[in-house]
Amino acid sequence: MHFSNAIVRRPGRSIVNGLSMTASGPPVYEKALEQHAQYVKALGYCGLEVKVLDCLEDYPDATFVEDVAILTPDCAIITAPGAPSRRGEVEAIKPVLNPYYSCIECIHTPGTLEGGDLMQVGNHFYIGLSQRTNEAGARQLTAILEKYGITASTVPVVNFLHLKTAVTYVGQNHLMVAEGFALPEELQSFKAFQVPIAELPAANCILINDKIMMSAGFPRTQEQLGLIGTEIVAVDISEFAKIDGGLTCLSLRF
Numbered sequence: 524m525h526f527s528n529a530i531v532r533r534p535g536r537s538i539v540n541g542l543s544m545t546a547s548g549p550p551v552y553e554k555a556l557e558q559h560a561q562y563v564k565a566l567g568y569c570g571l572e573v574k575v576l577d578c579l580e581d582y583p584d585a586t587f588v589e590d591v592a593i594l595t596p597d598c599a600i601i602t603a604p605g606a607p608s609r610r611g612e613v614e615a616i617k618p619v620l621n622p623y624y625s626c627i628e629c630i631h632t633p634g635t636l637e638g639g640d641l642m643q644v645g646n647h648f649y650i651g652l653s654q655r656t657n658e659a660g661a662r663q664l665t666a667i668l669e670k671y672g673i674t675a676s677t678v679p680v681v682n683f684l685h686l687k688t689a690v691t692y693v694g695q696n697h698l699m700v701a702e703g704f705a706l707p708e709e710l711q712s713f714k715a716f717q718v719p720i721a722e723l724p725a726a727n728c729i730l731i732n733d734k735i736m737m738s739a740g741f742p743r744t745q746e747q748l749g750l751i752g753t754e755i756v757a758v759d760i761s762e763f764a765k766i767d768g769g770l771t772c773l774s775l776r777f
């Protein structure tokens with residue numbers, strides 16, 4: 524997959540009310556804005572043209588744009604977030620995708636699906652069945668992808684928010700795998716970098732063309748990942764991690 528573009532959304536002040544499974548306290552808005560700007564810069568360094576959308580104050584989690592759409596070379600798919608407070612975010616992303624895609628499909632409730640539950644490896648999507656993505660959503664997505672020649676299969680996600688909270692593909696047949704994630708059989712043919720639970724945010728990396736973006740501040744994992752030989756671009760997104768946000772969820776790449 525070669526990427527040329529990214530879409531991001533600036534966090535609003537309401538980010539302090541974002542959904543969170545942890546007790547890390549709310550993000551500091553000004554710091555989140557600064558980290559977001561660094562994130563945009565890093566995407567640019569990776570060679571992407573970045574479209575920055577205005578914040579959506581009514582939706583505290585709207586900066587996590589990855590969850591509301593899935594972008595493939597031939598079509599965009601608007602998701603149906605499993606979190607009720609995030610459902611309205613999809614209306615705001617549709618007009619943004621119109622100029623880029625002539626084919627826009629939708630997941631419909633009662634199916635639910637969030638982009639954080641999708642891990643793409645080549646022409647295959649692994650769909651995590653989580654608290655946010657259900658069987659009906661996964662079935663709808665699989666049927667849509669098949670029309671465009673893309674295959675998909677489901678994997679269970681327990682104890683983590685999304686599939687990509689626990690596992691991401693970093694190229695050369697390697698995965699980052701969070702400690703405590705039960706790697707399903709169909710992912711066992713990959714080589715795995717184990718990410719200790721103390722460095723959990725480092726399991727969520729993004730392979731962008733010839734570079735890997737990872738969260739800054741996780742030296743053990745960074746050293747391990749360095750063995751793969753791909754250039755690593757480390758970005759501090761600690762304010763977003765306070766509300767369970769990782770690197771992947773802050774952008775749509777295509």
Ligand code: CIR
Nearest residue numbers: 542584587639766767768772
């Ligand atoms: C949420 O709970 O929906 C947000 N606070 C975090 C979303 C993270 N998204 C992702 O990992 N793809």
